[in-house]
Every structure is written in C-alpha cells, then in structure tokens.
Amino acid sequence: MTELAGQPWLSDAATVAVLDALEAAGGPGCVRFVGGCVRNALMGQPVDDIDLSTTLKPDAVVAALKTAGLKSVPTGLAHGTVTAIARRQPFEITTLRQDVSTDGRNATVAFTDDWDQDAARRDFRLNALYADRSGRIFDPTGQGQADAAAGRIVFVGDPATRIQEDYLRILRFFRFHAWYGRGEPDADGLAACAALHEGMARLSAERVSKELLKLLAAPDPRDAVRAMSKTGVLGQILPEPVSLDRFEAMVVVSDEVALRLSALLPDTSEAVMKAAVALRLSNALRNRLIDAVSGTLAPSASAADIRAMLYRAGRQPVLDRLARTAADHPEACPGDISAIARDWPIPRLPIGGREVARAGVAAGPDTGRILKAFEDSWIADDFPADGHEDRLRALIAAG
Incomplete structure (x- = not known):
C-alpha cells in the first residue's frame, strides 16, 4: 500500500494538534486526510488546504476541539462539516456521510462510520483517496491512485x-481536467456531461462563475475549454458565440484569469455587461472586462498612441487592450510599446482653473472649455514638459 513520503504537513504542529484532539475523543484511526491534500501529494502538486474525514459526529468534533483548546467554526453542520483552527491554520473536518436524497444542487445526508460509503458519494476517483496520520493511503474505489498517476479524471x-x-460536477470535471488531466478527457464522463449539461441551469450563477474562474486559472486550460465547447457546456455558461482561437492565443499571451475570460466574451461593452450580470461577477472584475473592450488598440499603435490612451483610460485598461491585441495579432505590440504601457509615469494636467484665471479669463463656462482644449492639444503633442503658458495664451487668443 502506497504511503505519502516527505510531506511536511503530515507532521506539522497544527496538523498534529487537530489529529490528537480528534483521536482523543474517537480513538486511533477515527480521522483521515481526504481529497485534495492526498491527491496533490501523490501528483507532486502543492498542498494548500488540508481536509479531514472522521467517524465522529459534528457535535463530538466540536466538543473534542474545545477540550483540546482549539477553536471550531460550524461551517456546515447540516452536512457534517466543522472547521478547526490550529495555530491560525484552518482544517475542514467532515463526518463520514452518504446521500439520502439530492435535487441536483443540494443533498440531504446521513452520517455513517463506513469509509467506503463516504467514498462512494464523492465526485472523482482521485478525490476519493484517504490517508492516515502516518501517510498510509486508502483507496476505496481501487482506482484513485492509478488515476492520479495517469492524470485521469474519472x-x-x-x-x-x-x-x-x-450538476456543478460537470464544471468540476472540466476544471479538474484542466488542472490535473493528461491526454483526452474520460469518454464516459464527457458523454454524460454532454447529455446532461442543460441541468446546469439549476445552479446558482455564483457557483458557476467560481468554478469557471478556477478552471481558467489552470496553467493551460485550452484542452478543457475546447472540450466544454464541443459538449455544449461552454454555450450553457456563455450563450453568446465565442472565438476559441482568440482564447487559445490569449492563454499563450497571459495567465491572468480576467484576460482569459475577456477572450471568451464578445467585443461590446453591452454584451460583456450582460455576461457579467448573468455570472454575478464582482464589480471589480465586471468593470475591468468592460474597460478591456471599450477601446481598441490598433496593431500599428505608436508610442504616442499608447501614452495618450494611458492618460485617458488608465494603466490597467491599456495593458488589457494590449494583451488582447497581442492575442489577435501576435506579430504586433513590440517590446518598447509594452514597456511604455507598463512603466510610463502617467502625468497630471499641468494647469488648472487658477492658471486660466491668471491669464485673464473670468470664472465660468469658458474655463472648462479652455482647459479641455488645452488638454486635447497637450495630449496631441505627446505631453510636452514645458511651454504651458504659451499654449494657454494661444488657445485663449484663438477664442
């Protein structure tokens, strides 16, 4: 039986404190590591979160943690989940369970002490792996370790x-393939996703967008997104037609999730707003996506063009537009243009109402008009550092 080796989180003081607390109440073997931490350790991937399964019921978990002087948070008692906090580190602890009924979104569960029953309700075989505190692995499906070794999502x-x-498991199938899969997606899983993708309409937009953004954050999500498109899953999420060519080029250009998502959306701010609302995206992400499509950046843009856009739109929109142009026109956007977009210090307008008044213009509508004319002229001349008084007097004289 395979054992995890060289995993510092197994013997970390915070981990040991939680395991000791639970085993003091339930005896040796009442708790095991489960899911992502075991999977990632086997696959040589970073372990960020440590999840635990236990035969103890939730109230017993809370009591055991309290006895040990550890904080507990009742994150999902109806589903058997308690979060322990040890040395400021969270550990999600879930009682072994089986599904009694489901509606495609939520499940009613019954607690059990049967590890095989708990494994049978999990999504993928490589996520149904357990390990005890010594690192000994338990594989109830008999295929989880092999799947992890082969990069199979089954x-x-x-x-x-x-x-x-x-139905969120449809998106999870493609997300896990993007992160951990190798080769073609599992044929049976792919066929089921294609046949049942309309059921995703039952899911909340927040659950869908969270899963989609995680998928797009994978180092190379192109194969997964291509498979999503073929099965109709992508069209269920983003009903507007999308260009996979642009998306695939963008994956090469940028690892930023916002830009990859932008490449899957239409080119109008109205369509982007519609998609952002449908997916319940954060205001910050929505605004960034809209800014990215609200101005065009020609492949032949000059350094002066870039500086003018930086001044008017701000740095992030220009960087995003530059990335979109690079995805559509890989031969464009030379290094000096990119450097300007990243590093050019955006100046402030060198005059204001005080200078206009000193030049003899009475306060009123003319002040705003002259300032606007000055700004346009200053930008058109590529932001000269001096000659501001002469420019202002010339504009005033021209009326």
Whole structure:
C-alpha cells in the first residue's frame, strides 16, 4: 500500500494538534486526510488546504476541539462539516456521510462510520483517496491512485448518477481536467456531461462563475475549454458565440484569469455587461472586462498612441487592450510599446482653473472649455514638459 513520503504537513504542529484532539475523543484511526491534500501529494502538486474525514459526529468534533483548546467554526453542520483552527491554520473536518436524497444542487445526508460509503458519494476517483496520520493511503474505489498517476479524471461509479446529484460536477470535471488531466478527457464522463449539461441551469450563477474562474486559472486550460465547447457546456455558461482561437492565443499571451475570460466574451461593452450580470461577477472584475473592450488598440499603435490612451483610460485598461491585441495579432505590440504601457509615469494636467484665471479669463463656462482644449492639444503633442503658458495664451487668443 502506497504511503505519502516527505510531506511536511503530515507532521506539522497544527496538523498534529487537530489529529490528537480528534483521536482523543474517537480513538486511533477515527480521522483521515481526504481529497485534495492526498491527491496533490501523490501528483507532486502543492498542498494548500488540508481536509479531514472522521467517524465522529459534528457535535463530538466540536466538543473534542474545545477540550483540546482549539477553536471550531460550524461551517456546515447540516452536512457534517466543522472547521478547526490550529495555530491560525484552518482544517475542514467532515463526518463520514452518504446521500439520502439530492435535487441536483443540494443533498440531504446521513452520517455513517463506513469509509467506503463516504467514498462512494464523492465526485472523482482521485478525490476519493484517504490517508492516515502516518501517510498510509486508502483507496476505496481501487482506482484513485492509478488515476492520479495517469492524470485521469474519472467519476466515482456511474457518471450520470454523480452529475444528477450535483450538476456543478460537470464544471468540476472540466476544471479538474484542466488542472490535473493528461491526454483526452474520460469518454464516459464527457458523454454524460454532454447529455446532461442543460441541468446546469439549476445552479446558482455564483457557483458557476467560481468554478469557471478556477478552471481558467489552470496553467493551460485550452484542452478543457475546447472540450466544454464541443459538449455544449461552454454555450450553457456563455450563450453568446465565442472565438476559441482568440482564447487559445490569449492563454499563450497571459495567465491572468480576467484576460482569459475577456477572450471568451464578445467585443461590446453591452454584451460583456450582460455576461457579467448573468455570472454575478464582482464589480471589480465586471468593470475591468468592460474597460478591456471599450477601446481598441490598433496593431500599428505608436508610442504616442499608447501614452495618450494611458492618460485617458488608465494603466490597467491599456495593458488589457494590449494583451488582447497581442492575442489577435501576435506579430504586433513590440517590446518598447509594452514597456511604455507598463512603466510610463502617467502625468497630471499641468494647469488648472487658477492658471486660466491668471491669464485673464473670468470664472465660468469658458474655463472648462479652455482647459479641455488645452488638454486635447497637450495630449496631441505627446505631453510636452514645458511651454504651458504659451499654449494657454494661444488657445485663449484663438477664442
């Protein structure tokens, strides 16, 4: 039986404190590591979160943590989940469970002490892996370790049954393939996703967008997104026609999720707003996406063009527009243009109402008009550092 080796989180003081607390209440073997930490350790990937499964019921978990002087947070008691805090580190602890009923979004669960029953309700075989505190691995499906070694994302049991328990598993199938898969996606899983993708309409927009953004953050999500498109899953999320060519080029250009998502959206601010609202994106991400499509950056843009756009639009929109242009026109956007977009210090307008008044213009509408004319002229001349008084007098004289 395979054992995890060289994993510092196994013997970390915070981990040991939580395991000791639970085993003091439930005895040796009542708790195991589960899911992502075991999977990632086997696959040589970073371990960010440590999840635990236990035979202890939630109230017993809370009591055990309290006895040990550890903080507990009741993050999902109805589903058996308690979060322990040890040395400021969170550990999600979930009681072994089985599904009693599901509606495609939420499940009613019953607690159990059977590890095989707990594994049978999980989504993919490589996520149904457990390890005890010594690092000894338990693989109830018999295929989880092999899947992790081969980079296979395979549903536990019947794919259609797993999907109908929670339609978000369709997106998780593609997200895990983007992050951990190698080769073609599992054929049975792919067919089930294609047949059942309309069920995703039952999901909340927040759940869908969260999963989509995680998928787009993968080092190379192109194969997964291409498969999503072929199965109709992508069209279920983003009903407007999209260009996979632009998206695939953008993955090469940038690892930023916002830019990759932008490449999957239409080129009008109205369409982007519609998609952002449908996906319940954050205001910051929505605004960034709209800014990215609200101005065009020609492949032949000069340094002066870039500086003018930086001044008017701000740095982030210009960087995003530059990336979009680079994705559409890889031969464009030379290094000096990119350097200007990144590093040029955006100046402030060198005059204001006080200078206009000193030049003899009475306060009123003319002040704003003259300032606007000055600004336009100053930008057109590529932001000269001096000659401001002469420029202002000339504009005033011209009326």
